[in-house]
Amino acid sequence: MFYGKRYLELMEQVIKGGGEKAILRHTQRNKKLLVRERLQLLLDKEETLELSPFAGFGMPYGDIPAAGCLTGIGKINGVWCVFIANDATIKGGTAYPITVKKQLRAQNIAIQNRLPCIYLVDSGGAFLPLQADIFPDKNHGGRMFYNEAVMSAVGIPQVAVVCGSCTAGGAYIPTMVEETVMVDSIGTIFLAGPPLVKAATGEDVSPEELGGATLHAKVSGCIDHFAATEEEAYECARNIIATLNFDLPPHKTTNFEEPLYTAEELNGLAPKDYAHTLSIKLVLSRLTDGSRFLEFKALYGTTLVTGFAQIKGHLVGIVANNGELTHNAALKGSHFVQLCDQRGIPIIFLQNTRPNVTMAGTLSKAEDVTNQLKAQGSMMAAVACATVPKITIIIGGCYGGESFPMCGRSFDPNFLFLWPNAKVGLVGPNYCSEIQEPDGQNQDEAQLKIMKERLENESSAFHSSSRVWDDGVILPKDTRMVIGQCLNIIKQKPRLHSQPERRAVLRM
Incomplete structure (x- = not known):
């Protein structure tokens, strides 16, 4: 690889x-x-x-x-x-x-x-x-x-x-x-x-x-x-x-089940680009204890997968891209993130978002896009205000606006790691073909080639990590181990809910 x-x-x-x-x-x-x-x-x-x-x-x-x-x-x-x-x-x-x-x-x-x-x-x-x-x-x-x-x-x-x-x-x-x-x-x-x-x-x-x-x-x-x-x-x-006199949590859990499938297979499951059609559940089955996953709203907003699982004996909520973050998917994500926050359950985000695309078209399409943006805004607010620990793993694409509700770096996850194949950028290299000069003329082929190469180079996982936009590049096969370490580390801190008044979970 x-x-x-x-x-x-x-x-x-x-x-x-x-x-x-x-x-x-x-x-x-x-x-x-x-x-x-x-x-x-x-x-x-x-x-x-x-x-x-x-x-x-x-x-x-x-x-x-x-x-x-x-x-x-x-x-x-x-x-x-x-x-x-x-x-x-x-x-x-x-x-x-x-x-x-x-x-x-x-x-x-x-x-x-x-x-x-x-x-x-x-x-x-x-x-x-x-x-x-x-x-x-x-x-x-x-x-x-x-x-x-x-x-x-x-x-x-x-x-x-x-x-x-x-x-x-x-x-x-x-x-x-x-x-x-x-x-x-x-x-x-x-x-x-x-x-x-x-x-x-x-x-x-x-x-x-x-x-x-x-x-x-x-x-x-x-x-x-x-x-x-x-x-x-x-x-x-x-x-x-x-001599710090720390009140340490109980020893880490050791009586958990390993996944039914080997972690080595994750190297071959790493998405090559945001458009890869691989089901995210194939990845989850190699991360969770006993390969078990209790899915939440399984038939609604199916381009986002949400649910509960255990990783190394820790109960977690999982929010994972399975395609475009549609209106229904974003509403589901908002609901699930609030649910985890109310129950004090850490959230694992598995991010494979898509580049921004041009949304020109009919009025009905513009209305659809507006509704999608509002739903994504609701999910951003839910993620930003959730007080539970958040761990983000970028397994594929980390592009533009869709990366924010999936707890990108600007949304302050406790830890954020990338797989070596990950891409981090505002837009994808193919966006270059849509760039026009102020007079409406397309750029010449040489300019487009230079721009595309630059976007390709600057979106690599190693470019991102060299600039500390994340906490490190990890091999896919090590993902379960790293998440387990992070959860053990987080457990040392007692959780203090920042909201003085508890609020009801909103069914988005």
Whole structure:
């Protein structure tokens, strides 16, 4: 499968980090552990959910593997935690615009799911040539510090381990968390390093004298725990998480049935395009426990499939495209989403929407389109206002307006993943043939070809994931496992219904 091959190629590049030379410099000259070795010491020996591993590829300023940092969710002493860990083998841990975006997404996941957050800081600060895209705006670098303050205020614990350089704006990360651990000899915290001090004052000062662990432990008080080695630092961080006094949910369910059909078959069932006529129930039968599915309104609005099932022992509602989101299908979706919200049941959206199409024609057709838009608007409102957790998997097309009621990224799902074959765009490449110049003339063939190729390239799953429009590309065969992990993670947060008054479910 071509898309699977591309997935494996990119994953190999991610694991290599900054390359052999950078790894040797990091481990031999600087005497530091690699970021994945650090996470092995920090996290429990269980599966972790890595987020956006393909972020940073194909950016205008070059390839930044994994955006220069690893983010994800793993257990520390039994508690699900978000981790944000700089990889200093990639551009010295320097923060690029895509690095900031990936870190902010990880923080937002921590906020939305009320997960403790731990930062492994090893960064030289922002990449100055791109400062205009990193520093001044609302969702640029300073937002990390704003988020740290807000998270602390609402009771989301944060811990930092300073295991390398912590320079310039990055120096605020460890000084704003509740507890900070710092590694002797390799960890430093300062706004400006020795070269800038020398240039500004003429003073010669070593990194340790300016901002080492001893200084911050004994003099400034910026850190709370002094660690002689990295191994000691991660053990200390684990012990801090053990003191959070979290009221953990019961252990994850293990007595569930596997699907009757193998997950490997999902690779062959992945839709090639939005118009693929494959029944979504073939996909569902390879995701749900015992391949069971209690369908809701089975004979109404059949281009959308809704119903209840269990995945890895968790009760879920499923909303899945089986074609165009028609008027009746959208009304059914609105009804079902409200039902799940009233019952406190998480919703899984399986999205395979279609590109926008031209709707010119008779008055009756225009009226039909208007009614369809109103119904889709009702479903958008139901999805936006539902307080239950939402997980979206884009298994095929994610196009235009129909992606919104199916809980696209702008509708704030707790997690959103794509299959490698997924397409994400406002319109499909075939839309180019309908584009006209202002004078009404069609564009020439060369222009149309260029536009079509651009739409094709920019709608790929890997283009989307490189820009953190999602939480990562997953292989179809891993979908059940990933959904199960997300449901276990979500379960750690007690559900608080945001509506002070309960409302009746409206039969749309």
